[in-house]
Amino acid sequence: MTAPTEARRVVFHVDLDAFFVAVERVLDPSLHGKPVVVGGSPDGRGVVAAASYEARAFGVRSAMPMARAVRLCPQLVRVRGSRDAYRRASRAVFGLLRELTPRLQKVSIDEAYLDLSGQPLVAGRAFDTALRLQQQVRERFRLDLSVGVASNRLVAKVASGASKPVGVLEVLPGQEQRFLAPLPIRKLPGIGPATAERLHGLRIQTLGALVDADPRRLEAHLGRDVEGLQMRARGIDTSPVRPAQPDALPKSISHETTFPVDRSKLSYLEKRLAELLHATASRLREREAVARTVSIKLRLTDFTTLTRDRTLPHPGREDADFLPTARQLLEDLLDGRTPIRLLGVKLAGIERGAWQPALFEEAKPARTSD
DNA sequence: GACTATGCGTGTCCGT
DNA sequence: ACGGACACGC
Numbered sequence: 145m146t147a148p149t150e151a152r153r154v155v156f157h158v159d160l161d162a163f164f165v166a167v168e169r170v171l172d173p174s175l176h177g178k179p180v181v182v183g184g185s186p187d188g189r190g191v192v193a194a195a196s197y198e199a200r201a202f203g204v205r206s207a208m209p210m211a212r213a214v215r216l217c218p219q220l221v222r223v224r225g226s227r228d229a230y231r232r233a234s235r236a237v238f239g240l241l242r243e244l245t246p247r248l249q250k251v252s253i254d255e256a257y258l259d260l261s262g263q264p265l266v267a268g269r270a271f272d273t274a275l276r277l278q279q280q281v282r283e284r285f286r287l288d289l290s291v292g293v294a295s296n297r298l299v300a301k302v303a304s305g306a307s308k309p310v311g312v313l314e315v316l317p318g319q320e321q322r323f324l325a326p327l328p329i330r331k332l333p334g335i336g337p338a339t340a341e342r343l344h345g346l347r348i349q350t351l352g353a354l355v356d357a358d359p360r361r362l363e364a365h366l367g368r369d370v371e372g373l374q375m376r377a378r379g380i381d382t383s384p385v386r387p388a389q390p391d392a393l394p395k396s397i398s399h400e401t402t403f404p405v406d407r408s409k410l411s412y413l414e415k416r417l418a419e420l421l422h423a424t425a426s427r428l429r430e431r432e433a434v435a436r437t438v439s440i441k442l443r444l445t446d447f448t449t450l451t452r453d454r455t456l457p458h459p460g461r462e463d464a465d466f467l468p469t470a471r472q473l474l475e476d477l478l479d480g481r482t483p484i485r486l487l488g489v490k491l492a493g494i495e496r497g498a499w500q501p502a503l504f505e506e507a508k509p510a511r512t513s514d
Numbered sequence: 515g516a517c518t519a520t521g522c523g524t525g526t527c528c529g530t
Numbered sequence: 531a532c533g534g535a536c537a538c539g540c
Contacts, residue, residue, distance in 0.1 A: 212519060525536105
């Protein structure tokens with residue numbers, strides 16, 4: 145007998161441990177036991193994308209400049225990394241997890257939520273099911289993962305983080321607020337460096353303190369969605385686990401690059417702009433999609449970041465549909481003297497690739513895929 | 515939490 | 531529609 149309205153939700157947050165490094169170790173077992181990072185180019189401007197726990201023991205962290213990581217840990221082993229291998233490994237692992245339930249939402253290359261509400265569980269216990277899953281992935285793929293088990297996504301996510309590495313942590317229904325209260329505010333998804341800084345200014349360090357804070361005082365300093373923030377700090381979250389639509393299109397596609405040294409010459413920047421645009425539009429075409437908005441991004445030496453976008457009268461898909469606009473946006477921002485650190489291109493307003501064949505187009509045979 | 519430094523890609527929200 | 535800030539993952 146199943147209750148017609150089963151209120152109790154069971155949500156897993158599954159998170160692969162040091163994922164890029166773990167995949168590299170499968171490919172090259174000699175990397176085991178060593179401080180390893182996967183990360184950017186060795187040109188001095190790269191950053192750490194993933195660090196092994198041995199490297200973390202030296203203070204090496206994700207997003208840390210590679211130069212600094214090497215200073216902290218001179219024997220650091222650096223691996224360039226291959227997105228493609230990670231994508232394949234990710235697909236394999238989550239394919240296995242999908243056998244447990246199709247109600248699986250992949251949220252990044254190494255993370256997914258599973259909704260096991262009303263599912264049969266190992267020994268009737270969610271915790272044992274999580275352990276089993278962890279064990280299966282280790283046997284099949286030699287990859288470690290951590291699982292947070294809770295009555296909602298938010299708490300499951302915090303729990304998996306707290307259990308890392310190779311952990312399983314279940315927060316029982318009713319215990320959500322108690323579990324979160326002692327944690328630093330940064331542990332709550334949605335509180336990043338900027339919000340944390342403002343809260344610290346109000347002497348709020350823990351999620352318990354955030355729950356207890358006067359909402360009007362918070363409003364004055366944060367401005368936005370304070371009510372939702374406090375609800376989340378109490379562990380309340382009703383967002384559903386939503387399996388991705390197989391045919392879903394991304395909202396935007398972008399590429400950006402940081403130059404080995406800052407560059408100011410227009411000719412150089414336009415060349416790179418065309419390359420970035422080509423890479424971006426190629427991916428758009430792979431998806432058989434079109435885009436309406438083209439956007440460029442510049443970062444100056446002092447890290448000032450500027451973006452400019454323009455929406456086209458008609459959606460496009462070829463490089464040539466976007467390049468003049470992208471070039472115009474770039475030229476409007478440049479004086480040929482300002483050194484530029486980073487250049488980026490983004491296409492947005494993406495839709496299925498139904499487009500009007502140009503009325504007077506010659507030579508190129510009109511494609512007829514719709 | 516600052517810093518000899520600070521990548522890449524995607525998404526959301528806010529103010530105008 | 532646009533520009534920026536912020537957040538998140540690795």
